[in-house]
Amino acid sequence: MATTIIEPGFIQPPSIEPPFxxxxxxxxxxxxxxxxxxxxxxxxxxxxxxxxxxxxxxxxxxxxxxxxxxxxxxxxxxxxxxxxxxxxxxxxxxxxxxxxxxxxxxxxxxxxxxxxxxxxxxxxxxxxxxxxxxxxxxxxxxxxxxxxxxxxxxxxxxxxxxxxxxxxxxxxxxxxFPRPDVHTLCPVCGSLPTASVVRISGVEQGLRYLHCSLCESEWNMVRIKCSHCESTKGIAYFNIDGGDEAVKAETCDECNSYLKILYMEKNRAVDPVADDLASLALDILMDEAGYQRSGPNLLLFPGSHDA
Ligand SMILES: [Zn+2]
Ligand SMILES: [Zn+2]
The missing domain is CATH 3.90.1670.10 (FdhE-like domain)
Structure with a gap:
């Protein structure tokens, strides 16, 4: 009777793809x-x-x-x-x-x-x-x-x-859900993202996901790429001096837009909608620098905040 001897290390775990x-x-x-x-x-x-x-x-x-x-x-x-x-x-x-x-x-x-x-x-x-x-x-x-x-x-x-x-x-x-060729709109509901999140742990470690402003789904997009026009040129990152390290503005000089990007490795509790609302000072800075915000936050509209 033939016997197959399995050497240690021979069995490979199935490769796990990070979710799109x-x-x-x-x-x-x-x-x-x-x-x-x-x-x-x-x-x-x-x-x-x-x-x-x-x-x-x-x-x-x-x-x-x-x-x-x-x-x-x-x-x-x-x-x-x-x-x-x-x-x-x-x-x-x-x-x-x-x-x-x-x-x-x-x-x-x-x-x-x-x-x-x-x-x-x-x-x-x-x-x-x-x-x-x-x-x-x-x-x-x-x-x-x-x-x-x-x-x-x-x-x-x-x-x-x-x-x-x-x-x-x-x-x-x-x-x-489809996996569309264009990554700038939510594949579930077609809405713009509020922000993006660089995630931690497991297969998602270090991956960036755009967060839908409406249905709260997240879809993968490579980093250092404009989430509005998909340019990989002219991308820069800004945050406020002495401000929260977990929240930056990702700007694009090709389309003159920005969207915030949150880093879970700096703070694992970040939430795209909440941290966006709490960092309005960064929006003011970006506006003064001449960048237009590319995605909405449905809980805050220009002129709706009187606090
Ligand atoms: Zn959506
Ligand atoms: Zn762009």
């Missing part, structure tokens, strides 16, 4: 963000604003936990999107069901007691809007059409839409 796409962890995402915001608020010049955002994130987690699975696009449509490299939960194609507005109601009730007078007035305005008016508001916000929008109310709509899209993306499988 990281779906959000819906059970902890907003709760962790809330804790991060509360921590960032301590001793911060914008402490009241960050604390309210912490309450808002807590309300997002509460809303998410209290809602059932949303209505998904049918399997045929998801497979069609995948075959054509299109986002299956695209903001321009998905028919939103009413549950996002139910989520908004829960969210508004939950944060009403924590709001300052300006935000309280914005909550009251939203509570009187018809379903049709809320849908128009959402459409405009999702298409980046902010002119004339109620900017004090926009972050609340943004927060409700984030909850809805996280519910959607959490109900799909990794195999449902």
């Amino acid at each position: 796409l990281r779906q959000p962890n819906a059970s902890v995402l907003f709760g962790e963000r809330s804790r991060r915001l509360m921590a960032l608020a301590q001793g911060h010049a914008m402490a009241d604003f960050l604390r309210f955002m912490g309450h808002l994130a807590e309300a997002q987690q509460h809303t998410l936990d209290s809602q059932a699975a949303p209505v998904l696009p049918d399997t045929e449509q998801i497979m069609l999107c995948k075959a054509h490299g299109m986002p299956p939960l695209g903001t321009q194609t998905l028919l939103r069901d009413a549950s996002w507005r139910e989520g908004l109601s829960t969210l508004l009730e939950r944060v009403a007691g924590q709001a300052n007078p300006t935000t309280s007035a914005a909550i009251a305005r939203l509570q009187t809007l018809s379903a049709a008016a809320l849908e128009v508001f959402a459409d405009r916000l999702l298409s980046g059409d902010y002119a004339g929008l109620d900017l004090a109310a926009a972050p609340l709509i943004g927060a409700a839409l984030q909850v809805y899209w996280v519910r959607l993306v959490s109900a799909l499988e990794p195999g449902d």
